[in-house]
Amino acid sequence: MKEGMDGVSVRNTAKEAGITLGALRYYFTTQEELINYTEQLVHASLAEKTAELFMVDLPPREKILKLLNGLLPDRDGKDPAAEARLIFKYHSKYLGSGYKKSEDSVYQAIKSIMSNLMMLNMLKKDVELSLETDRLYALMDGLAMDALLERTGDRPRKYNLMLETHLNSICKE
Amino acid sequence: MKEGMDGVSVRNTAKEAGITLGALRYYFTTQEELINYTEQLVHASLAEKTAELFMVDLPPREKILKLLNGLLPDRDGKDPAAEARLIFKYHSKYLGSGYKKSEDSVYQAIKSIMSNLMMLNMLKKDVELSLETDRLYALMDGLAMDALLERTGDRPRKYNLMLETHLNSICKE
DNA sequence: TATTTGATAATACAGTTGTATTAAATAAAG
DNA sequence: CTTTATTTAATACAACTGTATTATCAAATA
Numbered sequence: 001m002k003e004g005m006d007g008v009s010v011r012n013t014a015k016e017a018g019i020t021l022g023a024l025r026y027y028f029t030t031q032e033e034l035i036n037y038t039e040q041l042v043h044a045s046l047a048e049k050t051a052e053l054f055m056v057d058l059p060p061r062e063k064i065l066k067l068l069n070g071l072l073p074d075r076d077g078k079d080p081a082a083e084a085r086l087i088f089k090y091h092s093k094y095l096g097s098g099y100k101k102s103e104d105s106v107y108q109a110i111k112s113i114m115s116n117l118m119m120l121n122m123l124k125k126d127v128e129l130s131l132e133t134d135r136l137y138a139l140m141d142g143l144a145m146d147a148l149l150e151r152t153g154d155r156p157r158k159y160n161l162m163l164e165t166h167l168n169s170i171c172k173e
Numbered sequence: 174m175k176e177g178m179d180g181v182s183v184r185n186t187a188k189e190a191g192i193t194l195g196a197l198r199y200y201f202t203t204q205e206e207l208i209n210y211t212e213q214l215v216h217a218s219l220a221e222k223t224a225e226l227f228m229v230d231l232p233p234r235e236k237i238l239k240l241l242n243g244l245l246p247d248r249d250g251k252d253p254a255a256e257a258r259l260i261f262k263y264h265s266k267y268l269g270s271g272y273k274k275s276e277d278s279v280y281q282a283i284k285s286i287m288s289n290l291m292m293l294n295m296l297k298k299d300v301e302l303s304l305e306t307d308r309l310y311a312l313m314d315g316l317a318m319d320a321l322l323e324r325t326g327d328r329p330r331k332y333n334l335m336l337e338t339h340l341n342s343i344c345k346e
Numbered sequence: 347t348a349t350t351t352g353a354t355a356a357t358a359c360a361g362t363t364g365t366a367t368t369a370a371a372t373a374a375a376g
Numbered sequence: 377c378t379t380t381a382t383t384t385a386a387t388a389c390a391a392c393t394g395t396a397t398t399a400t401c402a403a404a405t406a
Binding site: 006089090091092093132134137139140141143148150158161165169 | 176177179262263264265266267272274301304307308310312313314315316318319321323331334335338339342
Binding site: 192193200 | 351
C-alpha cells in the first residue's frame with residue numbers, strides 16, 4: 001500500500017510478512033504465483049463483503065449505496081482490499097495474464113445490483129441494462145481512482161452524493 | 174506504452190529515443206526531471222487538442238462528445254497522450270510530487286465543458302455544478318481505465334453511448 | 347578561427363531484482 | 377522416536393537500476 005506494485009519484490013514481501021525469503025519461496029516458487037494468489041484473496045474478500053451487505057435488511061437504495069461505498073478505498077487504510085483491487089486491475093495491463101472483468105469482484109457486484117434494480121422494477125423504462133452496468137462500473141473505477149489519490153477532505157459524503165445522483169438518473173421517481 | 178512506467182528506465186528511454194545515455198543525461202540530470210517534463214508535454218498536448226476542438230463550429234452536444242472522446246485512449250495508439258495521462262495520474266501516487274487535479278488537462282477540459290453548458294442554460298435546474306463536474310471526471314477516468322485494458326470490441330461507440338446517456342442525465346430535454 | 351554546444355562511447359559503482367541452491371535447525375505428525 | 381513438513385540463514389548468479397565520470401568528436405556559433 002505504501003510503495004505500490006513496485007514495492008512488491010519477493011524480498012520486501014517476505015520482510016513485511018515477517019518471514020524469510022526461503023519460507024516465502026517454500027510456498028510460492030515464483031513471484032507471479034504470489035501475486036496471482038494475492039489477487040484472488042483480494043477479490044474473495046470483496047466478494048464476501050458484498051455478499052454480507054446484500055443480506056442486510058435495508059431499503060434497496062440505502063443498501064446499494066452502502067454496498068458501493070464499501071467497494072471504494074477508504075481513507076484510513078483499514079480494509080486495503082478495495083485499493084488493492086484497483087492496483088491489481090491497473091497492473092494487469094502489464095502482467096501477462098491480461099484483464100478479465102468477469103473476474104472482477106466489483107463488476108460482479110454491480111451486475112448484481114443492476115439485476116436487482118431490474119427485478120424490483122425500479123429502473124426507468126428506457127434504460128439499457130448492459131450499458132448502465134458498464135457506466136456505473138466506469139463511475140466506480142473513476143471514484144476509486146480519485147479515492148486512491150485524494151486522501152483529503154470529506155470524500156465519503158461526496159461520493160455518496162455522486163452515487164445517489166447517479167442512481168437517480170437510472171431509477172424511477 | 175508497451176511496458177508501462179516500469180519500462181521507463183533512463184537506458185530504455187535513451188534507446189527508444191535513439192540517443193545515448195550520455196545525450197539523455199545532457200538534458201535531464203535525473204530521471205525525475207525527465208518524467209516530470211514528459212508529463213507536462215502530455216498535458217500540453219491534450220490541452221491543445223481540447224482548445225482546437227472547442228473552436229470547431231458544431232452543435233454543443235456533438236462538440237462535447239467529440240471532445241470527451243478525444244480525451245480517452247484510442248484503440249490504435251495513434252495519439253498516446255490520453256493513455257499516458259492516465260498512467261502518469263496513477264503513478265503520481267508513488268512519485269513524490271503527489272497529484273494535483275488542477276494540473277490535469279482532462280479536469281480542466283471538463284470544467285470548461287460544464288461551465289459552457291451552464292452558460293448556454295442547457296443544464297437541468299437542479300444540478301450542482303461542482304458535483305457534476307467531479308462526477309463526469311470520475312466517469313471519464315473510469316472509461317479511460319477501461320480503454321486502457323480493453324482493447325477489443327467496438328469501444329468508441331459504447332463510450333459514445335455512455336457519454337450521451339450521461340449528458341442526458343444532466344441536460345435539459 | 348576559436349569557442350561553445352550537443353552528442354557519443356565506454357566504464358564505473360553501489361544497490362536491487364528474481365531465481366536458485368545448500369546445509370542446518372525446528373516443528374508437527376505418524 | 378522417527379519421519380516428514382516447515383523455516384531459517386547464507387550465499388550465489390546474472391541482469392537491471394540511477395547516477396556519475398571520463399575522453400573524444402562533430403557541428404553550430406561568435
